Amino acid sequence: MQAAIDAYTGSGALVIRYSGTFDFSTIPDACAQWQKPAGAIVEIKNKSNITIEGTDGSSANFGLAIKQDSTNIIIRNMTIGLLPGSIDAIGIEGQSDKFPGHVWIDHNTLFSSLAECSGAGDLEFDGLIDSKAGAHDITYSYNHIHDHHKAGLIGSSDSDISDRFVTFHHNVYENVGSRLPLQRGGYTHLYNNLYSGVMASGANIRMGGYSLIEGNWFENAKNPVTSRDSAAIGYWELRDNNIKSPSDFATYGITWSASSSSPSRDATDWVSTATFPRSIPYAYTVQDVACVKQKLPAVAGAGKTLATLDCN
Numbered sequence: 001m002q003a004a005i006d007a008y009t010g011s012g013a014l015v016i017r018y019s020g021t022f023d024f025s026t027i028p029d030a031c032a033q034w035q036k037p038a039g040a041i042v043e044i045k046n047k048s049n050i051t052i053e054g055t056d057g058s059s060a061n062f063g064l065a066i067k068q069d070s071t072n073i074i075i076r077n078m079t080i081g082l083l084p085g086s087i088d089a090i091g092i093e094g095q096s097d098k099f100p101g102h103v104w105i106d107h108n109t110l111f112s113s114l115a116e117c118s119g120a121g122d123l124e125f126d127g128l129i130d131s132k133a134g135a136h137d138i139t140y141s142y143n144h145i146h147d148h149h150k151a152g153l154i155g156s157s158d159s160d161i162s163d164r165f166v167t168f169h170h171n172v173y174e175n176v177g178s179r180l181p182l183q184r185g186g187y188t189h190l191y192n193n194l195y196s197g198v199m200a201s202g203a204n205i206r207m208g209g210y211s212l213i214e215g216n217w218f219e220n221a222k223n224p225v226t227s228r229d230s231a232a233i234g235y236w237e238l239r240d241n242n243i244k245s246p247s248d249f250a251t252y253g254i255t256w257s258a259s260s261s262s263p264s265r266d267a268t269d270w271v272s273t274a275t276f277p278r279s280i281p282y283a284y285t286v287q288d289v290a291c292v293k294q295k296l297p298a299v300a301g302a303g304k305t306l307a308t309l310d311c312n
Helices: 002-007 030-034 246-252 289-298
Strands: 014-018 041-045 048-054 063-067 071-076 079-081 090-093 101-106 109-111 129-132 136-141 144-150 165-169 172-178 182-184 187-191 194-198 203-206 210-214 217-222 225-227 235-239
Touching: 002 014, 002 041, 187 203, 194 289, 203 210, 203 235, 217 246, 217 289, 225 235
Parallel strands: 014 048, 041 063, 048 071, 063 090, 071 101, 079 109, 090 129, 101 136, 109 144, 136 165, 144 172, 165 187, 172 194, 182 203, 187 210, 194 217, 203 225, 210 235
Antiparallel strands: none
């Protein structure tokens, strides 16, 4: 795969269909896997118009990285899990004042383990879907992200903020710790996602960022919408989620724990803290949240024939 990408001149388009497999049962000790040196990463750097698509039944134990001035990149139907060492499953990162953008991450299954490893703190494994250093115009759709401590950040530090735009729709987050996403600055649109089993925090909007959070299903989730652990808070607009008011928290297993950081803000009153200040530049339909809960798991992730949610 790396050789094909390196040889591609950037004219026309390159489509790579990955049919390799990896037997995850050969990793009996997730902590020993995490403690290994960083594993293999396939890099797309300064390239455009590339698709990497897994065939049904494929699986991988290496990461994918989109860097520098890479544009129009699609990653679909990949199963990536239990990566050795501390590497992202799918990382998107600007370098040398060049910024990747217009990236679509669709119908992938990404996971590691919720094992508590000695000496790791809460840093077992790295991110599953991280974007940093000016990466922009990214869509994450129909992914199944599960059994992982820190799923995805936007911005590597409080100084890594820009007017980037990131959309998350129809993703299933299951048994995850936090960063759904961790957003520093910029603008995100989170709609029709299923958050089930969130152990630390969900959408953490920070450093003046804005998030439009609509039509999502939250259940068994701790601190599902919050702003904490940065030098400045962020803001959210809540629309048409299954949670309508604090009276719904007990019904859906929503719990809260105050942050020790300052400033911080939790959605314990479940009200919008700002009107989303940008118009959405694409057409979309927010589907009924009960349908998201009932039917989305059947079509999210790899090996689902790239199916989409039908609520009719």
